[in-house]
Amino acid sequence: MIKTKPVHINKWLLPFSWLYGLVVYIRNKFFDLGILKHEEFDVPVICIGNITVGGTGKTPHTEYLISILQKKYRVGVLSRGYKRKSSGFVLATSQSTSNDLGDESLQIKRKFPQTIVAVDGNRRRGIRRMLALDDAPEIILLDDAFQHRYVKPSYTIILSDFNRPVYEDSLLPAGRLREPASALKNANMIVITKCTDDLQPIDFRIISHDINAFPYQELYFTTFAYKGLYPVFDGSGDKLPLDSLEDKHVLLVTGIASPKMLIKKLSEYTDRIDTISYPDHYSFKNKDIKHITNKFNNIPSDNKIILVTEKDATRLLFREDISDDIKNSLYYLPIEVAFMDKEDNFKEKIYKHVRENSRNRNIYKK
Structure with a gap:
């Protein structure tokens, strides 16, 4: 059985975590009650996010989704463009730099030049602008947008780092959680990332028990492959x-x-x-x-x-x-995502969702 290091919690910061949690709760409640409004779109919008700060592998998993979807669909990727020096909506081109897009979006555009890549801190505006393009995407992947509730995705994938289990973590600033672990209930899929190659069947069972996924959720385990x-x-x-x-x-x-x-x-x-x-x-x-x-x-x-x-x-x-x-x-x-089990099942779930949620998008044309 594999044992990870205990998750470090700054216990003296826990009172601030409770205050942070209260703010998160109120904000989410405002969305649930309709006081803050979200927007839905007539194309499949798949959110790839997490509930922690720090890397969980969002970009490699986004690239994996592009690789399996681009064979059949025109794919768009929208992110906020973290650490870019531009502002507003920016559509990636072959001349774009990391200052224009941020490093992750530029990496995706260089690796998948046919993919429509854009950045915008206002995700609703960003999606509208992408859907108004002459070659508008048929699917939009939202990179790191789980907390951006102004857009309601049609499907949500939450990534969780194997090395820092969310069920052992605490909210910011004592821990690294941006949302309480209970927010996992809002995911259609949960992916445990960065798993070690030597995981045993008992490890899968223990993690599955601790995650305690709902019957409507799928749980997957991935690692990184270096080529x-x-x-x-x-x-x-x-x-x-x-x-x-x-x-x-x-x-x-x-x-x-x-x-x-x-x-x-x-x-x-x-x-x-x-x-x-x-x-x-x-x-x-x-x-x-x-x-x-x-x-x-x-x-x-x-x-x-x-x-x-x-x-x-x-x-x-x-x-x-x-x-x-x-x-x-x-x-x-470069790193690639490698599934430790049920990869075909993962692909079929994604394909099925896209088939069932592809609709007429002419209403977005200018």
């Missing part, structure tokens, strides 16, 4: 297999919520790993590029590599202060 190393800059190198790291010294540079899972994976191939960690969605500055360059140059090896996440790569692409030597050594490691 290889890709050069950050076009023309600076070839794709490398993961086992090529066995004879390399790695400088791992991350600006994500938690690099622990990534470090554990890399440790399977090499024990020569140096790390530089920045906060999630970090915007690299000139001094950071100099620090990375100096640390890399001081590694006493001729066979070395700088490795970043795919999300971090989008923020490095357009920098002009990276030398050619560093560009040629800079690779990113």
